[in-house]
Amino acid sequence: MKYIKEVISNYSLTEKDIQNLIFMEKFMLEYADQFVDEFYDYMILKIQLPDSMTPDVIQKHQNMLKIWYKRFYEGKIDNKYLEYLVNIGNTHIKFHITQDMFNIMSNWVRQWFHEKIFQNVSDDIKRKELLFSMHKLMDINKDIISDAYYTTEIKKYSVFLSLRDFIISVSERIEFVTQIIILSFLIFLTISAAVYFLFDMVVLMKMKPDFFIIKALSSLLMIWVLSELLYTEINIIKGAKFKISTFVGVALIAFVRDLLIMTLEHTGSIEKLLFIILSITVLGLVYWLVTITETKDKPRR
Incomplete structure (x- = not known):
């Protein structure tokens, strides 16, 4: 798993980005229910959901999705948050949500966030600043969650990786x-x-x-x-x-x-x-x- 020092360095995450996320929280939280509903409308239209995604599992995933949405704009980016993202990746793998499915989801979420920021922020300079911060955190989320897929694939071919992970x-x-x-x-x-x-x-x-x-x-x-x-x-x-x-x-x-x-x-x-x-x-x-x-x-x- 990557750690906050490395992530901050790789993505040039600054205190200003954190402040921007907290600023967006004020209006983005109003759309939490709408986000979950439209997310699933799009996924059902675009993706053939695996058989493991039963109605009960879908309901749990919708609740998890709303929690993820709220945490995205909290501005609390630390090792605990990164560990939370890793768990999301592992949950996707558990229910047979493939890397391609996740990429489609991630792309839709990014566009949806982009549209809502445009609707709520009229000042061009401020809007550009907020979009930069949003895209940074989306890239971080995609990077960390995708690591779970890569790790699972590597484990199929390397018996030493589990031991290495344990030692680390x-x-x-x-x-x-x-x-x-x-x-x-x-x-x-x-x-x-x-x-x-x-x-x-x-x-x-x-x-x-x-x-x-x-x-x-x-x-x-x-x-x-x-x-x-x-x-x-x-x-x-x-x-x-x-x-x-x-x-x-x-x-x-x-x-x-x-x-x-x-x-x-x-x-x-x-x-x-x-x-x-x-x-x-x-x-x-x-x-x-x-x-x-x-x-x-x-x-x-």
């Missing part, structure tokens, strides 16, 4: 659990550091102002580092790209903190001081270069 599935679950553990640990550390900082302030208030300011700033830098790591971990779980700049920034802050403490306490040799200053300079340069690279890698809107 287990590995992904382990990775997810690991990410949750890391996230929980970061939450605990961040809260602990904030509480310690508040207690530390009571003691520091009795000291000299210069000592108080530098010591407090040093503690705040550590809290900032933890909160930045926490923010990065949350985004990674949500499907964002791994950012090297975050960890370079953490190392940079650590050296800045050491420099503040050395300046305050007047400890350490000249060699150590020069080493810290050189490290800050090098890390600052690396951070700048990495940030520029990551900015250029962002998908254009």
